[in-house]
Amino acid sequence: MTINLIKFAFDNSFQTTDRRIGKLKSFSNKIIFVNGFNGSGKTLFSPIVSSIDGVEQFTFPYEIEWMSALLYGGEITENAYSEFIKIYLDQLVYNQMMSRSSNFRPSDLSSIFKYKNPFIYIKRLFLTGDNSVVPRIYKSKPITSLTTCHLMPFYPQLDSILGDRLLFIETIRDPLFMFQQLLILKKSVINELPEKDFTFSVFQGETRSTYLDFYSSYDLFEKINKSSPEEAVIDYLERMQNFYLELEGNLNHEFKSTLIIIPFEKFVTSPDIWIDKILDFTGSKRSKALIIEMKRQSVPRKLLTSGRNLKIYKRFGWIDSAAQCGTLEVERDMYKNKIKELIDDDNLYRRLMLLSSTYNSWVENKF
Numbered sequence: 001m002t003i004n005l006i007k008f009a010f011d012n013s014f015q016t017t018d019r020r021i022g023k024l025k026s027f028s029n030k031i032i033f034v035n036g037f038n039g040s041g042k043t044l045f046s047p048i049v050s051s052i053d054g055v056e057q058f059t060f061p062y063e064i065e066w067m068s069a070l071l072y073g074g075e076i077t078e079n080a081y082s083e084f085i086k087i088y089l090d091q092l093v094y095n096q097m098m099s100r101s102s103n104f105r106p107s108d109l110s111s112i113f114k115y116k117n118p119f120i121y122i123k124r125l126f127l128t129g130d131n132s133v134v135p136r137i138y139k140s141k142p143i144t145s146l147t148t149c150h151l152m153p154f155y156p157q158l159d160s161i162l163g164d165r166l167l168f169i170e171t172i173r174d175p176l177f178m179f180q181q182l183l184i185l186k187k188s189v190i191n192e193l194p195e196k197d198f199t200f201s202v203f204q205g206e207t208r209s210t211y212l213d214f215y216s217s218y219d220l221f222e223k224i225n226k227s228s229p230e231e232a233v234i235d236y237l238e239r240m241q242n243f244y245l246e247l248e249g250n251l252n253h254e255f256k257s258t259l260i261i262i263p264f265e266k267f268v269t270s271p272d273i274w275i276d277k278i279l280d281f282t283g284s285k286r287s288k289a290l291i292i293e294m295k296r297q298s299v300p301r302k303l304l305t306s307g308r309n310l311k312i313y314k315r316f317g318w319i320d321s322a323a324q325c326g327t328l329e330v331e332r333d334m335y336k337n338k339i340k341e342l343i344d345d346d347n348l349y350r351r352l353m354l355l356s357s358t359y360n361s362w363v364e365n366k367f
Helices: 002-007 042-050 062-072 078-096 119-124 130-140 152-165 175-191 218-226 229-245 264-269 272-282 288-296 311-315 328-343 346-366
Strands: 031-036 144-149 166-172 201-204 207-210 258-263
Touching (some): 031 042, 031 152, 031 272, 042 166, 042 264, 042 288, 062 078, 062 144, 062 152, 078 130, 078 152, 152 258, 166 272, 175 229, 175 328, 175 346, 207 218, 218 229, 229 346, 258 272, 264 346, 328 346
Parallel strands (some): 031 144
Antiparallel strands (some): 201 207
C-alpha cells in the first residue's frame, strides 16, 4: 500500500522502465580505501596514509559497509550501489572541506587532533561554505582517506564506479597474530554488546554470522550454533584465508584503479616499497609529517608487536614483546605459547598453526 502511494504521489501516466535514479555529476578527487579484516593492522596503516601530503584525515564510512552488505544479499541493485557510492563520497569531501562531520573527539583514532595539521579543520569551520566549497575542492584536490572492513569482495564494483580515482589498499596479516583480537571482539562485543556491533549479520534461525556467510551452507550455520567462541574464530579465519588464496583467480581482468595488497609483517619491517606505491598514486613526496607518523607507528621495526602502546591495542590483547625477546623467531614462539593458553584445545591449536604456516608460505612466494 505504501509503495503504491509513493508511486502515485506525482503524475503516474508514464511507465518508468527506461529510467533510473542517479547522480548528475561527481567530484574528481582521489579516494584511498585502507581495507582489511578485523585485526589486520588497519589502525597502523590509516594514520600513515593520512600523514601524506594532500590526504585528508581518515574516516570510518560504515555506510559504505552497510550498503555493500545489502548488495551482497541482493537487497539492492548494482545501480543503487553505484549511485550511492558516488553521492556518499561527494558529500563526504564536501563536508570535510567545511569541517562538517569531522571528528573533534581528541582520544579517537580518527580525530582531527591525531591529524598532521589539525588547524586545517579548525580553520575550515570559519571559512565560507556552500557554493564556495565546490571550487575549493577542484582547486585543492583533497584526497579522501577511508578505513573499512570486509570490502575486498566489492573491489570490482568500486573499480567500475571510481576508476583511476581509486587506490584500494588491502591489509593482510598472519592469522596467529589476529586470533586474540578476533576472539576478544567476538566475546566482548558480538556476544555481549551486540548493540555496539555496527555491521550487518546474516541470520539463520537463532544463529547469526558475518554477512559474508550469506551464501554459506546450512551445515556451516549448524556448526556455528554449536561452536565455542575459539572454534568459531578459527572457522572464520579459515574461510578468510581461503578467500585470499582464491583471490588471484577472481581478479582475472584489467582494472582501471590501483590495488595494493600489503602483508603487515613485510610492511612493518620493510615499508619502503609500499610507501613508494602510495606516494606515486597521490603524486606526493616523502614529507616531514610522513616521517614523523612512521616513527610514531614504529615503522620500520625489528619485531612485529613492538608498535604503539595504545589503549585500544591493550583492550584487544596487545603485549610488549620488545622487552622480552630480541628476534622474530623468539617473538613468534612467545606468541604461540600465549595463544596456546587461550585455546586449550590441541586440535584447534593445530588448525591455527596450519593457517599461520600456509599464510607465511603464501606471503613469501607472492610478496
